[in-house]
Every structure is written in C-alpha cells, then in structure tokens.
Amino acid sequence: MTGYSYIPLIAAISYIPLxxxxxxxxxxxxxHLLFILYLASAIAWSSTSFLLHSSxxxxxxxxxxxxxxxxxxWMAVQLYVFSRHYGxxxxxxxxxxxYTLLTISIALAALGYVPESVSVSNGVQLSIGPxxxxxxxxLIYLVVDNVQALVxxxxxxxxxxxxxxxxxxxxxxxLMAFFSLSNSVDFLRRLPIDHFGNxxxxxxxxxxxxxxxxxxxxxxxxxxLSWAAIVIVAIIGYLFxxxxxxxxTHVQQRALVTALATIAALIIxxxxxxxxxxxxxxxxxxxxxxxxxxxxxxxxxxRNRIRGVSNLKDLSGKLLPLIIGxxxxxxxxxxxxxxxxxxxxxxxxxxEPDSKSVxxxxxxxxxxxxxxxxxxxxxxxxxxxxPEFRGMLAQExxxxxxxxIGGFFPIINRGNLVGILMLENKQSSRYxxxxxNLVQTVMHQVAVTMxxxxxxxxxxxREQELTLSTAELQSANKELEAxxxxxxxxxRAPLRGIDGWSLxxxxxxxxxIDQQGCQYLGRIRTETQRMxxxxxxxxxxxxxxxxxxxxxxxxxxxxxxTIVSRxxxxxxxxxxxxxxxxxLMAQGDASLLDIALHNxxxxxxxxxxxxxxxxxxxxxTNNEGDQAFFVRDNGVGFDMAYSDKLFGAFQRLHKxxxxxxxxxxxxxxxxxxxxxGGRLWANAKVDEGATFYFTLTGAx
Amino acid sequence: xxxxxxxxxxxxxxxxxxIKRALGKGHVANKLLVAEDGKEAWxxxxxxxxxxxxxxVNCLHWSY
Numbered sequence: 074m075t076g077y078s079y080i081p082l083i084a085a086i087s088y089i090p091l092x093x094x095x096x097x098x099x100x101x102x103x104x105h106l107l108f109i110l111y112l113a114s115a116i117a118w119s120s121t122s123f124l125l126h127s128s129x130x131x132x133x134x135x136x137x138x139x140x141x142x143x144x145x146x147w148m149a150v151q152l153y154v155f156s157r158h159y160g161x162x163x164x165x166x167x168x169x170x171x172y173t174l175l176t177i178s179i180a181l182a183a184l185g186y187v188p189e190s191v192s193v194s195n196g197v198q199l200s201i202g203p204x205x206x207x208x209x210x211x212l213i214y215l216v217v218d219n220v221q222a223l224v225x226x227x228x229x230x231x232x233x234x235x236x237x238x239x240x241x242x243x244x245x246x247x248l249m250a251f252f253s254l255s256n257s258v259d260f261l262r263r264l265p266i267d268h269f270g271n272x273x274x275x276x277x278x279x280x281x282x283x284x285x286x287x288x289x290x291x292x293x294x295x296x297x298l299s300w301a302a303i304v305i306v307a308i309i310g311y312l313f314x315x316x317x318x319x320x321x322t323h324v325q326q327r328a329l330v331t332a333l334a335t336i337a338a339l340i341i342x343x344x345x346x347x348x349x350x351x352x353x354x355x356x357x358x359x360x361x362x363x364x365x366x367x368x369x370x371x372x373x374x375x376r377n378r379i380r381g382v383s384n385l386k387d388l389s390g391k392l393l394p395l396i397i398g399x400x401x402x403x404x405x406x407x408x409x410x411x412x413x414x415x416x417x418x419x420x421x422x423x424x425e426p427d428s429k430s431v432x433x434x435x436x437x438x439x440x441x442x443x444x445x446x447x448x449x450x451x452x453x454x455x456x457x458x459x460p461e462f463r464g465m466l467a468q469e470x471x472x473x474x475x476x477x478i479g480g481f482f483p484i485i486n487r488g489n490l491v492g493i494l495m496l497e498n499k500q501s502s503r504y505x506x507x508x509x510n511l512v513q514t515v516m517h518q519v520a521v522t523m524x525x526x527x528x529x530x531x532x533x534x535r536e537q538e539l540t541l542s543t544a545e546l547q548s549a550n551k552e553l554e555a556x557x558x559x560x561x562x563x564x565r566a567p568l569r570g571i572d573g574w575s576l577x578x579x580x581x582x583x584x585x586i587d588q589q590g591c592q593y594l595g596r597i598r599t600e601t602q603r604m605x606x607x608x609x610x611x612x613x614x615x616x617x618x619x620x621x622x623x624x625x626x627x628x629x630x631x632x633x634x635t636i637v638s639r640x641x642x643x644x645x646x647x648x649x650x651x652x653x654x655x656x657l658m659a660q661g662d663a664s665l666l667d668i669a670l671h672n673x674x675x676x677x678x679x680x681x682x683x684x685x686x687x688x689x690x691x692x693x694t695n696n697e698g699d700q701a702f703f704v705r706d707n708g709v710g711f712d713m714a715y716s717d718k719l720f721g722a723f724q725r726l727h728k729x730x731x732x733x734x735x736x737x738x739x740x741x742x743x744x745x746x747x748x749x750g751g752r753l754w755a756n757a758k759v760d761e762g763a764t765f766y767f768t769l770t771g772a773x
Numbered sequence: 774x775x776x777x778x779x780x781x782x783x784x785x786x787x788x789x790x791x792i793k794r795a796l797g798k799g800h801v802a803n804k805l806l807v808a809e810d811g812k813e814a815w816x817x818x819x820x821x822x823x824x825x826x827x828x829x830v831n832c833l834h835w836s837y
Contacts, residue, residue: 570787577794 078126084271085119088112091279093297107158111151118144119271138191138199139182145256145267146178146208152249153215156242160222161229167218174211181207209257216250241281245274299356303349311338367398368511375518385409385484385492386420388519393423396494396515400508404476404497408434410490417441417493432472434493439465444483445490450509452480453498479504482516486523550619557615560608568608572601610737613668614722617744622662629657629670629702633691636671640678647687649678654692657702659769661749666769669745672738673704673765679732680763681708699768707762719755742767778804782814 092112095105121141124130130137150171157164181187181204189202201208223243230236252270315334322330358365374395389407397405404424408417415436434441439462443451453473456462477498484492494516496504575597583591633653641649659666674689681687690705711719711726718724722740739753742765746753749769757763779801783789789807796805808814 566785566788570785570791573787573791577791580798 078123080272081119081122081126081268084268084275085116085123087272087275087279088116088119090297091275091282092116093300094282104155104158107151107155111148111155114144114148114151115271115275118148119268122268134191138188139185142187142201142208143175143179143182146175146212149212149215149253150175152246153219156246157219157222159226159239159242160219161225162222164218164222167215170211171215174208174215178208205257212253216246219246220250238281241277245277248273248277295356295360298359299349299352302352302356306348306352307338307342310341311335314338314341361399364399364401367395371395371399371511371515375515385523389421389492392515392519393421396496396512397423399511400496400499400504402479402496402499402504406432406476406495406497407484408432408493408495410436410492419495432469432476434469435466438469440469440481441490441493444481444493445485448483448485450480450482450513452504453478480509482512484516484523485520487527491523553615553619557612561612565605565608568601568604572598572605575601607735607737610735610741611722614737614741614744617665617668617741617748620662620665622665622748624660624662627659627661627663627666629659629666629691630655632663632667632670633657633674636667636674640674647682649681649687649689652688652690652692654690657691657693659700659702661769665745665748669742669767670704672742676738676765677704677706677708677763679708679734680710680727681706682732684708694766696766696768699770701766701768703764703766705762705764710757710759710761710763712759713757716755716757720753776803778806780806780808780814780818782808782811784809 092109095108095112118141121137121144125134125137125141153167153171157167178187187201187204187208188199189204190200192198192200220243223239223246227236227239227243230239249270252273253267255266311334314337315330318334318337319330322333357368361368371392374391385407393405393407396402404422404426406419406423407421409420410416411418417434417436417438419432440451440456443461456465456470456473476495479496479498482494482496483490484494494512496512498504575594578586579591579594579598586594630653637651637653641647670691674691677689678687681689684707686707688707690703692703692705694701694703709727709732715726718726720739720743723736724740725734725736727734743753746767746769751768751770753765753767755763755765779796781789781792783792793805796803806817808817
C-alpha cells in the first residue's frame with residue numbers, strides 16, 4: 074500500500090460537500106439530478122479504486138477491479154450526460170453511444186473479460202487486455218464531442234454569468250480527460266494518476282459553486298452535520314434494536330434477528346420521520362445562534378402576520394429589523410421612488426443612521442432596469458462583471474462603494490418596481506444562497522401581499538361606487554315616480570277642466586253658439602281626449618318598465634281569446650277571421666303579457682280595418698331553435714325600410730288620419746318583451762300585412 | 774228623496790264648479806259640503822250630525 078492509494082479516497086471525500094450542496098438545493102432542477110448522478114458515479118469510482126489500491130480485502134482484488142472498471146465507465150458516461158447538457162446542440166448520438174458503452178462494460182466485467190488480470194505483487198497492476206479499444210474509442214468520441222459542444226456554446230454566450238459557469242465545466246471536463254488518458258499506458262495505470270483529475274475537477278467545481286452560486290461552506294457543514302447526526306442516531310438505534318430483538322427472542326439465527334430488527338427499525342423510523350426536523354432545528358440553532366430566532370420570526374412574519382400590514386412604509390419598519398437580525402448585516406436600506414421625479418432615494422435605514430444617506434439612484438439607472446426586468450436579487454459583484462452596468466453613473470457607483478452595498482432586492486408590485494431593498498456587505502463573510510433565498514421569499518410574499526391589498530382596495534372602491542350608483546338609481550327612480558304622479562294628476566286636472574267646460578258650453582249655451590262654434594268645441598273635446606289617451610299610454614309605458622315581474626306559467630291562448638272577444642265587442646259588425654293556436658303556454662308576468670298581447674292584436678285589428686276579408690293569426694313558430702310567438706294580419710303592412718323606427722316611442726309609420734294611435738304601443742310591447750329576456754321583431758310588406766314575432770326566453 | 778248632505782273632497786276649484794253644475798243639471802238638491810283635503814273632510818263630516826259614512830264615490834272616471 075502506497076501513498077498513492079489515498080488519492081482516490083481524498084477525491085471521493087472531496088466530492089461529498091458538493092453532493093450535499095446539490096442535494097439540498099431548492100428548487101431542484103433536472104441539472105441537479107444529472108449532477109447528483111455524476112457525483113455518485115465519481116464517488117463510486119474513487120472508493121472502489123481506493124479499496125483496490127489499499128491493502129484491504131486482499132482476496133477480492135479481482136472483484137474490486139471489475140467494479141472499478143464499471144464505475145469508471147459509468148462516471149465517464151455520467152460526466153458526459155451532465156456536462157453535455159450545458160453544451161451546444163442535441164446529443165442523442167452521444168447518449169446512445171455512452172449507454173451502449175456502459176452496457177458493454179458491465180457485460181464484459183460480469184463475464185470476466187475485463188480486466189484480464191490483476192496482480193498485487195508490485196503495486197496493483199491491472200491488465201485490461203484485448204478489449205481495451207472497445208472501451209477506449211467510444212470514450213474518446215464522448216470527450217471530443219463534449220469539449221467541442223462546450224466550446225461552441227461558450228462562443229455563442231454573451232451572459233457573463235453563464236459564460237463563467239460553462240468555462241468551469243469545460244475546465245473540469247478537460248482535467249478529467251487529461252488525467253484519464255494515463256489509463257492508456259500500462260505503467261501509469263499502476264498508479265491511480267487518473268484520480269488527480271477527479272480530485273482537480275472536484276476542487277474546481279466546488280470552488281465554482283462556492284464562488285458563483287454563493288453557497289458557503291457553513292451551510293454545507295450544517296446540512297452535513299444534521300444528516301450525520303440522523304445517521305448516527307439511526308445506527309445506534311438499529312444496533313440497540315438488534316440487541317433487544319436478539320435477547321427478547323433467544324433465537325440463535327442471526328439472519329432472523331437481522332430481519333426482525335430491520336423491520337422494527339423501519340417501522341420506528343417511519344413513525345418518527347418527523348425527528349429529522351428536530352435535528353435540523355438543533356443544528357440550525359447551533360450554527361445561527363442569536364440569528365436563529367430572527368430567522369424564525371422573519372419566516373413567521375412573511376407567512377402569517379404580513380397580511381395586516383398594507384403599505385410599504387409600515388412594512389419596511391417591521392421587516393428591516395428582522396432582516397438585519399437574521400442575516401447579520403450591518404445596515405439595510407429601503408429605497409422608494411421620489412414622488413416628483415421617480416428617482417429612487419433611501420427612505421428607511423436600519424439601524425437609524427447618524428446622518429441621512431445621500432444615495433440616490435436614477436430611475437433610468439441600469440440597476441433599476443435590471444431589477445425591474447429580472448425581478449430577482451442583484452449582487453453588487455455583477456455590477457463589475459456584466460457589460461450592461463457599464464452605463465451606470467460614476468456617482469452612483471461611488472455611493473454604493475461608500476456604503477459597502479452587497480446587493481439589491483427588487484420590490485415589485487403590478488409590474489412596477491415600487492421599492493428596492495439594499496443590504497450592506499457583512500463584515501466577515503458573504504451572503505449565502507440561503508440568506509438570499511430567505512430574503513427573496515420574504516420579498517415575494519411582500520409582493521403577493523401588496524397585490525392582494527391592491528385588489529381588495531379595488532374591490533372596496535367598486536363596492537362603494539356600486540352603492541353610490543345604486544343610491545343614485547333609487548333616487549332617480551323615486552323622482553321618476555314623482556314625475557309620473559304629477560303627470561297623471563296635475564297635468565290631467567287642467568285637461569279635465571278644458572273638457573268639462575267645453576261640455577258645459579255645448580250644453581248650456583248651445584242656442585247662443587252657432588253650428589260652427591259647436592263643431593270647434595267638439596274638436597276641443599276630441600283633442601283633450603287624445604291627449605288623455607297619450608298620457609295614459611305614457612304612464613303605461615313607464616309602469617311597464619318599473620313594475621316588478623311575477624313569473625308564472627301563462628295561458629297565452631286563453632289570454633288572446635279574451636282580448637279578441639273584447640275587440641269583437643267594440644265593432645260587432647266587422648267580419649274578422651281569428652286563428653288562435655290552442656295550448657300556447659309561456660313563462661312570464663300575466664299582466665304585462667296581457668298588455669303586450671293586447672297592443673299587438675289591437676294593432677292587427679286596427680291596420681287591417683280596410684280589408685274586405687280580415688284574417689288575424691296568433692301562433693307559435695320556431696326561430697333558430699327558440700320558441701317564438703307571432704301575430705300576423707293581412708292589413709296594410711309597412712315598408713321594411715322604416716322597420717328601425719317601429720319600436721321607438723311616438724314613432725308612427727302611418728298618418729293619424731288613416732289609423733289613429735298614440736305611437737307608444739309597440740314601444741311598450743318592446744319593453745315588455747325585453748324585460749322577459751326576449752326579442753321583438755317584425756316582417757312586413759306594404760299592402761300585404763305584417764307579422765310581429767316575439768320570444769320569451771325567461772325573465773331578466 | 775234623501776236629504777243628507779253630500780261631502781265632496783276636491784282641491785281643484787274648476788272640478789268643484791263642474792260637479793256643482795252637474796248636480797244642478799241632475800236636480801240633486803242635497804246640500805253639498807266641500808272639503809279640500811282629507812283632514813278638512815274629517816272635521817266637516819264630524820260637525821254634521823248623524824253622519825253615516827257611506828262608501829266613497831269616485832264620480833270621475835279619470836282613474837290614475
């Protein structure tokens with residue numbers, strides 16, 4: 074056993090922090106899974122290699138050599154899959170080749186062809202034998218394809234952060250490939266030189282992760298410690314159970330005891346699954362010490378108590394102390410836009426500064442633009458790296474340096490940047506990914522709360538408006554009723570007087586007024602009657618609009634027959650043929666439908682008065698699937714060109730001398746039909762009669 | 774012939790006159806008491822002795 078055999082062990086151990094970082098990172102992406110698979114394979118390779126080169130298990134060297142060969146192939150394929158993911162273009166062929174290679178190597182190792190022989194006399198000596206090219210050539214292809222794709226991607230990328238990430242991956246892949254080449258030489262294969270590559274790649278990637286994803290070693294250690302605690306407690310518990318089961322059953326067979334203990338451990342483990350939170354909490358408290366309580370408070374605040382706080386000012390006052398406490402940052406600032414110009418100025422500082430900060434950030438500053446666009450944490454490190462921040466004013470940069478600002482969190486509300494939270498750099502360490510995630514979650518919660526508040530405010534406003542307009546509507550309705558009363562009562566009183574006194578003149582002074590005078594008085598009386606009719610029709614129209622609907626099933630046939638008999642009574646000598654379809658039923662308000670039907674039938678009666686043989690129909694038809702009723706006559710009809718004027722109040726298509734009327738009847742029918750959620754339309758031709766259709770789909 | 778007085782509640786003087794004229798033409802000789810509103814009608818009717826309240830007559834067809 075030489076010192077070389079420790080190289081794989083160190084490589085395996087150096088991967089463990091990375092493994093912990095990736096497995097505990099949230100949110101968990103596909104690339105995390107790929108990276109975990111790679112790490113697992115690398116750890117498997119290094120540990121089998123360590124066992125092979127060490128003095129442990131001397132009688133199983135052949136098995137270890139086989140396992141190591143398979144693990145190496147697996148590692149190579151997983152590295153390809155993981156790193157190629159960042160490269161350019163698709164890689165279906167590479168995947169196929171990689172997994173075929175893995176299958177072949179497993180088969181060869183299982184059948185004992187690879188490796189051919191192992192000797193441990195003078196260091197471990199592996200001989201792969203004639204199958205070497207079968208494994209080696211595809212690996213070369215994978216490496217070349219991978220490097221080429223990564224280089225192409227690197228050329229195409231402009232984002233500095235992504236470029237850095239791809240560069241690190243490329244460096245790791247090249248290191249691995251370079252050191253793995255040593256496997257092709259028999260002499261070098263004796264020493265685990267290739268694990269230098271593994272070790273180097275592990276170091277590069279750990280560095281990259283720590284440097285650029287802001288994971289600090291403390292959080293890794295913290296997670297690792299809590300897991301280690303769980304594992305240790307589990308092992309102790311298991312051994313304890315094992316002993317207990319062994320003693321309790323007095324069984325000599327170890328297999329049975331093992332099985333029973335395992336089952337018991339599983340049951341207990343599942344039932345106290347929550348125990349892991351206890352460990353996590355204990356370790357967290359150990360690490361964060363006084364900051365732990367602040368973190369808990371901050372999380373609690375973001376989750377529960379944030380709702381009661383509506384405006385940004387209250388919120389800043391309550392949040393800033395908690396944020397400072399939980400992150401351990403010296404100063405935190407909230408910048409709000411100035412009302413007049415819109416530039417961001419510092420409004421709140423925690424803790425209270427001795428002098429008011431002069432920092433001011435223009436609303437067109439690249440930092441403001443970036444925060445608005447990306448809606449996530451902006452580290453001040455990026456200000457130096459990314460080209461888009463070169464346009465920043467030198468003054469702003471100086472202020473940021475003077476205040477030692479570490480980063481910015483945007484506060485977004487309804488797509489607008491309404492505030493910026495700035496944190497001063499910590500004195501001793503950097504902000505970790507966890508710190509940033511914590512603040513980001515809180516800020517997200519703030520945004521959601523503000524959105525909610527906004528919507529509720531909006532709702533309140535609408536409700537107020539609605540209440541107001543309802544009140545207005547009610548008062549308008551009252552005014553209308555007063556107006557209707559005044560029209561019906563006050564306007565008619567003088568009318569009654571005119572009619573009455575005209576009659577008095579006619580009766581009392583007939584002998585003193587000549588015949589023409591009497592005729593004039595007669596005209597006065599007819600005109601007053603006509604005006605009274607008009608007022609009546611208007612009142613009916615307004616009543617029809619205001620009356621509340623009482624819906625029930627109405628027998629339209631019976632209704633039509635009553636109306637028809639009234640019409641017949643008014644002119645008993647007129648021969649009119651009525652065709653009324655039996656059993657017409659509809660859902661509606663009986664009194665309103667009576668008014669509507671009366672108006673329609675009366676119109677038919679009136680406008681067909683000059684026919685020699687009048688025929689009036691009332692029936693039901695089908696209008697595009699809806700039930701429609703119609704009233705048809707063979708009277709004078711009208712020109713369809715004027716049909717748009719048909720349903721307006723005081724609109725008449727015929728001269729009053731031809732057919733008397735108020736011009737309000739169809740307007741009333743229209744309103745009644747509309748209030749029933751239906752439609753009224755007509756079809757007519759001059760001198761060939763008219764048909765009026767209406768539907769009653771249901772009351773509105 | 775009944776000699777009970779007739780109570781007319783009407784605030785329109787023109788209507789009152791027309792009614793008086795109509796009653797005269799119809800040779801209705803009963804005394805006509807005129808009140809302009811309900812309150813006055815109540816006091817007027819309580820002054821007249823032996824008032825039995827008949828059903829109110831709405832003599833005009835001008836219904837609201």
